[in-house]
Amino acid sequence: MKEKYIEDLKEIKEIMNRSTRFISLSGLSGVSTGIIALAGVYIAYQTFFKKQDYLVYDATNLSNEGISHLLLIALGTLILAIASAFFFTKRKTKNRNESLWNNTIKELIFNLIIPLTTGGLLCLMLLLKGFIGILPSLTLIFYGLALINSSKNTFPEIRSLGLIEIIVGLLAFQFIEYGLIFWAFGFGFIQITYGLIVQKKYK
Amino acid sequence: MKDVFKNLDKAFENRIRLGIMAVLMVNQNVDFNMLKEILAVTDGNLASHLKSLEKSKYISYKKEFLERKPNTNYNATISGKNAFKKHINAIEQLLKK
Numbered sequence: 001m002k003e004k005y006i007e008d009l010k011e012i013k014e015i016m017n018r019s020t021r022f023i024s025l026s027g028l029s030g031v032s033t034g035i036i037a038l039a040g041v042y043i044a045y046q047t048f049f050k051k052q053d054y055l056v057y058d059a060t061n062l063s064n065e066g067i068s069h070l071l072l073i074a075l076g077t078l079i080l081a082i083a084s085a086f087f088f089t090k091r092k093t094k095n096r097n098e099s100l101w102n103n104t105i106k107e108l109i110f111n112l113i114i115p116l117t118t119g120g121l122l123c124l125m126l127l128l129k130g131f132i133g134i135l136p137s138l139t140l141i142f143y144g145l146a147l148i149n150s151s152k153n154t155f156p157e158i159r160s161l162g163l164i165e166i167i168v169g170l171l172a173f174q175f176i177e178y179g180l181i182f183w184a185f186g187f188g189f190i191q192i193t194y195g196l197i198v199q200k201k202y203k
Numbered sequence: 204m205k206d207v208f209k210n211l212d213k214a215f216e217n218r219i220r221l222g223i224m225a226v227l228m229v230n231q232n233v234d235f236n237m238l239k240e241i242l243a244v245t246d247g248n249l250a251s252h253l254k255s256l257e258k259s260k261y262i263s264y265k266k267e268f269l270e271r272k273p274n275t276n277y278n279a280t281i282s283g284k285n286a287f288k289k290h291i292n293a294i295e296q297l298l299k300k
Contacts, residue, residue: 005294015225019241
């Protein structure tokens with residue numbers, strides 16, 4: 001009799017988790033987005049940051065051509081990253097026989113999009129005004145906030161990932177001349193590490 | 204001991220009904236297909252348990268049309284939520300003994 005109730009409680013907890021958390025998020029999508037981020041930062045370094053010292057607190061004079069180049073790299077990285085995350089997650093939902101479009105994922109995306117769009121628009125405005133140096137820091141911080149905001153809709157690990165990204169973002173502001181290195185560390189290394197942890201834990 | 208059993212709710216004796224309530228405790232406006240997917244049960248089975256929970260007034264439903272297809276959304280009522288909490292408390296009390 002007692003076992004039945006223990007089972008009941010366990011199942012209730014499991015159902016509540018399953019129905020509010022999107023656990024088909026693939027760890028591999030973390031790994032792939034991390035690798036794409038590293039490629040993006042490498043290209044940005046080769047084409048811009050190597051030539052001139054943009055990693056300062058002041059606004060720098062950037063040619064229109066320079067801005068459009070940088071935007072192109074950022075946009076390319078973003079699109080590739082989203083596409084790869086979508087690909088691996090879709091594959092996993094197929095394996096688990098779960099639909100990709102349900103209330104949980106809608107809420108997950110909604111909670112991600114608000115801080116991300118806010119941060120994205122702010123960074124765009126700062127870029128157009130020449131404040132390039134603080135962008136690595138701000139993108140990390142807003143990404144971290146977005147992760148924390150959506151962590152209740154997916155793996156609990158996403159919360160600590162968000163916290164780390166925020167800390168790395170703050171460090172990137174303090175030590176602004178190493179901004180790109182922190183950026184590569186946060187979006188590349190940390191992201192890949194977490195992807196592997198999630199992949200191993202929730203296979 | 205008898206008191207504790209008295210607090211257990213007959214409506215939740217069944218696993219599927221317990222599962223339906225668990226989903227509706229933490230989600231709003233859940234449609235039939237989502238319930239089916241989460242609980243991994245057949246249409247007929249789910250429908251009959253939903254009906255019995257409706258009868259006890261533990262859940263409510265709203266019918267609407269989504270792209271011309273009928274779609275039913277379920278919610279837990281306040282009395283349903285209270286009954287569920289009471290049931291869980293009773294189980295916890297029982298397990299403490």
